[in-house]
Structures are given as C-alpha cells and as structure tokens.
Amino acid sequence: MSKQKPITAVLLGAGLRGSFAYGPYAIQYPENLEFVAVAEPDPVRRAQFATAHDIPADRQFASWEELLAKPQLAQAAFNMTQDQMHYDSSLAALEAGYDMLLEKPMTNTLAETVELVQVAEKNGRFLQICHVLRYTPFFKTLYDILQSGRLGNIMTVEHRENVVYWHMAHSFVRGNWRNLASSSPMILAKCCHDLDILYWNMGQPVNKLHSFGSLRHYRRENAPAGATPRCTDGCPVDCAWDARKLYLNPIYNGWPITALGTDLSEAGRMKALQEGWYGRCVYQCDNDVVDRQTVNMEFADGTPVVMVMHGHSHEESRSMRYDGTRATLRGYFSHFRKAIEIHDHLTGRVEEIPIPEATSGHGGGDNGIVHSFVQALRGEETVSTTARESLESHLMAFAAEESRLNDVVVNMADFRARAEAGH
DSSP: OOOOOOEEEEEEOOSHIIIIIIHHHHHHOTTTEEEEEEEOSSHHHHHHHHHHTTOOGGGEESSHHHHHTSSOOSSEEEEOSOGGGHHHHHHHHHHTTOEEEEOSSSOSSHHHHHHHHHHHHHHTOOEEEOOGGGGSHHHHHHHHHHHHTTTOSEEEEEEEEEEEHHHIIIIIISSTTSOTTTSOOHHHHTTHHHHHHHHHHHTSOEEEEEEEEEOOSSSGGGOOTTOOSBGGGTOOOOOTTOHHHHHOOTTOOSTTGGGGOSOOSHHHHHHHHHHSGGGBOTTSSOOOSOSEEEEEEEETTSOEEEEEEEEEESSOEEEEEEEESSEEEEEEEESSOEEEEEEETTTOOEEEEOOOOOOSTGGGHHHHHHHHHHHHHTTOOOOSOBHHHHHHHHHHHHHHHHHHHHTOOEEHHHHHHHHHHTO
8 A cells, every 4th residue: 555645734924823833743754744935924934944844945935926926835834923914825726726724813804704715615635724632632522522422411601711910911912913914803714723623612603792892991991100111121010920020031041932023032022122023011902902801692593602701810710610401511721731530410419520631832833733634635644624614603602792892792603694795
C-alpha cells in the first residue's frame, strides 16, 4: 500500500497563531502537513516561518494578495491574518481554489460572515473555523458526559468566560480587539468559542436571547489622579495594569510579550512600550468594547442558559455548571487547572472525572483542529466545525450585540432568516 503524501498548505499571516499555534503541527507531523509558501508583511516573522518550514525564497511573499495572485500553490490555505483582513483574503483564497482553515472570528460583520459561508458552499470548497475548544480533552470529556444522559434532562446551564484583568487590558483595551471600528464586538472576538461550545453541548439551536453589557471600568473618568498617558512617562500610580510590570519581566519571553514585536530585548521591549499600543494607560486608550456582558438564552427545548463574560478575573479561566434531573456537573478550565466533578442527586456521591493530558496549546485544541482539518481533506474524518456549523455561534454573538445595543429580545429564527437573506 502506497504511503499517503502530506497535505500541502500556504500560510496567510505568520503571526502568533500561524507560527506558534498551528504551524508546529507540520513540524511534528511532516507526513500529514507541509507548508510550501508563506505570506507575512513582517520580514522577520516571514523569514522565521520560512526557515522553520524550509520554504524557498520564491515562495515567500510580503502580502496575501501577492501570494494569491500566483497560480494555486497548494491544496489548502491557513488564513491567520488579522480579523479585519479575513473577508477579503478568504474570498480570494476560496475563489482561487483553496480549501481553508480560518481563524475565528470569520469576519467582523454579520453580512460578510454569512457571505463567506455561502461562497464556500457555492464553490464546493471546504472551509473550517478554528473553534479549537471542541478538540480539547476537557471539552470532549464534558461533551461525552452530557451526551451519555448521566445528568438526566438538563434543566439549567451557567457558563462563565473569566478573562484575567491583564489579558483584558492587553487585547481589549490596548490591543487589536479594543475598538469596534477596527475589530469586532468582544462577545464575538472572545466568546464565539463559548457560544459554539454551548450550541455543541446542547445539540440544538437557540430559540431566543437577550443580552446586557457595557464598558464600565476602562474609561478616562476612572483614571487615578496623576496617571500619565503612558506608563513609561514616569507614571507614579501603583497600578495592576502598569505596562512596565506586565511586559518588562526579564526572564519571560512568551505571550503576551511576543505581541510587542520581534525585538524582545530589554531595550526593544521598552521602545515598544514607549511608542506602541501596549505602553498606554488603560484608562486613556481609544477602546470602546465592553468589559462585561451577559447573554441569556432559551434553547429550542426551553432550557435556559446564561453566559457571563467579563474582563476582571484574577485568573484566565472558563467555569461552568450543568444542572440535570439526576446530577449536577461543575467544571473548571484554565491553564493551571482542569477539573470536572459530578454531584449525584440520588447517592450524594461526588465523582471527579479524569481528563486526558493536553498535548498542544489551547488545552490541546491547536493540534486537534489542524489534525481534524488534514483528516477531513483526506476524506478520513467528518468534521464537527464546518463553516456552516460554526456560523451558529457567530449568529448568536451578533444577535447578542443587537440585543445589547437595542435592549430587545432577539428571535433567532427571524435573525437567521434575515442574515441569510442579507438583511
């Protein structure tokens, strides 16, 4: 029997996700995946990825436009560009004949997101979204428990996305996802994972939803007396968000410090803080996305579900509770601790469920999503995170934003119909 050749792919965007989350799979499993071209505007990051994957100079491009202008170079495209580039670059890649793995969120707007799914289906292209949580040992274990019926009929669900305070500041106050004009609503950018997990676990769509939220803390009027526009301006305030504390740790070079740029020397970091986004006072940025939001949902069978997202946690984590007629499940998912316990109503017994070890980033989801994508292209696996499946979480997020802004209960059947029709 002949040995299968690896799936060939091009990478659009050699930033943190492209280079460090998904790129390593090709190095670990060269028999499954081979990157043959890269497009990245930063010459250092472009060269680093090309070196790691033995990509020749004539397959290294400064932009996705330049790469996609060439005759098709591979079967697949990994689209890890910035969110605001997803729509144009994805349309171009799909129409050029590439199957595609696309980082979430699909796009920043409802109309563009729906159109991408429709174009992929019309052109017969396979489009998969990086909803990596479905591929983690933790959430697969949780899903299997729920599907087994062990909890009985699910009566209520509570799910919390607890964003640690410094991550909130890094990404949603100072960073790429801080402003609606250049990114997407925080409920989409951060929580389309969570909404997807709820949709997956419940096995049914949402009937209606209502959402509340606002930006309360990270505002100019809350700046302490004497706070300077930049932490590096000699700010005298002893502040938890002091960029000097967060980014000038001499013994740590991981994320989020890697977001500062490619020069991570002490001088390079300081220069980035003095001139770039990440040195700004968190109370004096151009951010306008919420820092807390709730989404209250009723699923098709009438089950009420509440999701809470906030940016004021002591630890980056997701916590959840599923109350059933037979048992209650409580779960906790963070970098430091992953736990699922079941409280049986009849016996009173509390069982701690073993969770397999993760073997890659994002709780094991990074390698999981890439492997799933490769297997699907080989016709060896049916994928649960097709673009059509992942669209539902995006619709839920956009509906939540419509509800929050207009203080209305959204009928999801009507919302889906409007979205598909382009209204």
